[in-house]
Amino acid sequence: MHTETPLMPGPILTDDELASVRREYRAARLLPARTYHDPAILEWERDHILRADWVLVAREEDVAEPTSFVRIEVDGEDIIVVRGRDESIRAFYNVCQHRGTAVEERECGKAVRFQCPYHAWIYDLEGTLIRAKHTDDLEDFSFAEYSLRPIHVATWQGFVFLNLSADEPEPLEGHLGDLVDQLSRFDFRNLRSAKQIIYDVNANWKFIAENYSECYHCPGVHPQLNKLTPYDLGGDYDPHGAWQGGWMELVDGAETMALDGGHGSRHNRPPMCGVTSEDERRIYYYVLWPLAFLSIHPDYLLVHRLEPIAPDRTRVICDWLFEPETIGKPDFDPSEPVEFWDLTNRQDWHVCELQQRGTRSRTWVSGRYSNNEPSVQAFDLMVAARYAGEPFPSRPTVRDRFDTPVPKPLGDAGNGNGTANGNGHAAGKDRLGARAKASSGG
Ligand code: FES
Ligand SMILES: [Fe+2]
Structure with a gap:
């Protein structure tokens, strides 16, 4: 049977529930009780809100100097936020692309590069894989494809925001609006x-x-x-x-x-x-x-x-x-x-x-x-x-x-x-x- 994948997630509340929250406020009702208790709803929120919207995660002062980094956790993901030598702030999943080991163990500090503690694959501060021994004769393998997985980063008023969505998100300033x-x-x-x-x-x-x-x-x-x-x-x-x-x-x-x-x-x-x-x-x-x-x-x-x-x-x-x-x-x-x-x-x-x-x-x-x-x-x-x-x-x-x-x-x-x-x-x-x-x- 043919099923269509919707572009946007389907409603998690019934039409009646949505309508009653959306009434003029003197007539409106609060969100239904289950939205505060149901683990399935939190899972849905993780997928469609926490991993889809811009989330404020840190301050620029946390990576004040070039080459300084901090590890943060967003939605259970271990993430490296690093300020490059070019002053730009970047973020990556702390996951080696070889066999998935956490690459950086320190909570914060300075890094010349990120070297995986397991088999020593090395990534630069832009997340690019720059060394991986014994991979030169692999088929269908390029360093570019096995770089640390990047995360969208934006800053505003000294705050660092991440967006974990795989797609290109709306720019942060558009999201924050007026x-x-x-x-x-x-x-x-x-x-x-x-x-x-x-x-x-x-x-x-x-x-x-x-x-x-x-x-x-x-x-x-x-x-x-x-x-x-x-x-x-x-x-x-x-x-x-x-x-x-x-x-x-x-x-x-x-x-x-x-x-x-x-x-x-x-x-x-x-x-x-x-x-x-x-x-x-x-x-x-x-x-x-x-x-x-x-x-x-x-x-x-x-x-x-x-x-x-x-x-x-x-x-x-x-x-x-x-x-x-x-x-x-x-x-x-x-x-x-x-x-x-x-x-x-x-x-x-x-x-x-x-x-x-x-x-x-x-x-x-x-x-x-x-x-x-x-x-x-x-x-x-x-x-x-x-x-x-x-x-x-x-x-x-x-x-x-x-x-x-x-x-x-x-x-x-x-x-x-x-x-x-x-x-x-x-x-x-x-x-x-x-x-x-x-x-x-x-
Ligand atoms: S898991 Fe990182 S180098 Fe092997
Ligand atoms: Fe209060």
Whole structure:
């Protein structure tokens, strides 16, 4: 019987399931429970997302010098990322083309060439096979064909992205879309990580991304964060590309996100390159599809990278990046921002793990978005687009977090929120301001 191979993967959800996620967000439903639990769905995601999309994997600083390399793991693959003598960054599967041995054993370092420890086949820094003894009389054999298998590499703002697809992918900048212009005022290329913490979270990678996408949970889960950036002060952007994001407003007197309350806590950490006076009052949050989050603070950049391990397990690598001049100061101390976000991260992992546990129940099918979660739907719509084998919609959702009139509590003529969260802001007024900026900001 003749079967046709489809160009794009077939839908992994039923038409009804896809349609209910894709409704206008006040009518939409969350992704079905099985997408967070079924090993077959994670396998499908590995094939059609993790091995098909650009994935942020490292910083250029990890291969700062020519001939320096780092070994990384993406989707279970052992990969060498190396900066050549020509300054170009390249990536290869760490697999000898003779009998498949891992060629490089060191985690990182400098390499003149890569020599397989087994039978000493040698590859240059461009991955080309340059020596393989006793192969001169083989039939149908050329060094060119037995070079290390290359991987697509691109860089942006000092980040290294890989695309494991065998075909030529869309250029990274096309994939990132208007995020490139939106963040062009910053220069993150020289930032350096002053601290890295790796977390093992017992939750599906999509639960973690959805959690990062909203601050509906902030008053209860993050009392410390909510004091600095009340959950209802901010806005969302209107993404055209593989991202979604928005910002939160810092309360008067707060200078950044740090454990001591952010009040005067920046000490000797001046704003990062490109930070405007408006940026100094905000924290920006971006999900870079599929596995990275960028949180832009006035004085540092926080980067989360997710590595899905199992349907219910994700490794999260968190880096705190600062300007090199800031790190170089004798009194540089990142502990306030590090401890603030370490606390916030753990608060998030806790609820994500509870969600993973609860959604295992046979009684759970899928839920509804509150009117405070259009960014969660924006993320889910990217998932739904990939599940459907379609490009991302150019305008995935209603991007205004606060465009719904907030019902007043009975007997309260004023706005209760401003006083309730103790920051002195008039919530209704600021929401309007945030909305006006949101529509012009993206
Ligand atoms: S397996 Fe690498 S040289 Fe033989
Ligand atoms: Fe959170």
